[in-house]
Amino acid sequence: MYIRSLIHEARINPVGLNWRRFLLAVTPDGKVVGCAQIKPHYDGSSEFASLAVDPPHRGRGTARNLIEQLLKTSPHPIYLTCRSGLGPFYVRFGFRVADQNDLPPYFRRLKRLADIFLHGKHGEALLIMCRYDETSSLNTGSNTYLKLD
C-alpha cells in the first residue's frame, strides 16, 4: 500500500503529499502500513499531518510510534488539525488546543473556512492544536522508515 492509498482509505486531506517528507511504518515483509509527515506552509508554520494507519494494522501502537519519531526532529511550534474527537488522542503527545487569536495566517484562514463550510456537519468541529518543543531542526531529508516488529 502506498501513501496515497493510505490517505484515501483514511479519508483525510489528500493535498500536499510530497513523499520526501513522509515517515513510513513498514512491516518486516516490506509493506507500508502507516504514514505521517511534517508539512511546511507558505507562512513559515509547520504542520504534523497525514497520519494514517492501514485498518488491519491499527491498535498496535503504529500511530504512537510515528508521532513520537517525527516529533523528535520536528520544528517548533508545530500545529495539527483534526476532528474534535481526536483531541484527547493528541493531548497525550503534548499538543494543546491552539489559541485562536494567535494562529499563523495559514491556520487562521483554514479555521475561517472550516467554520463556514463544516458548521453543523458531521457533528464535529475542526480542532487546531499546537505543540511547543525544545528541538528545532526541520526534518527535510528523504523519507525515512519505521521498521515494525
Ligand SMILES: CC(C)(COP(=O)(O)OP(=O)(O)OC[C@H]1O[C@@H](n2cnc3c(N)ncnc32)[C@H](O)[C@@H]1OP(=O)(O)O)[C@@H](O)C(=O)NCCC(=O)NCCS
Ligand atoms: C487515528 C489512527 C492514526 C490511530 O492509529 P493506531 O495505529 O491504531 O493508533 P495506536 O495503536 O498507536 O494508538 C495509540 C493510542 O491512541 C488511542 N487511539 C487510537 N485511535 C484513537 C482514536 N480514534 N481516538 C482516540 N484514541 C485513539 C489508542 O487506544 C492507543 O491508546 P493506548 O496507548 O492507551 O493503547 C488510525 O485510527 C487512523 O488511521 N485513522 C484514520 C485516519 C485519521 O483519523 N488520522 C488522524 C488525522 S488527524
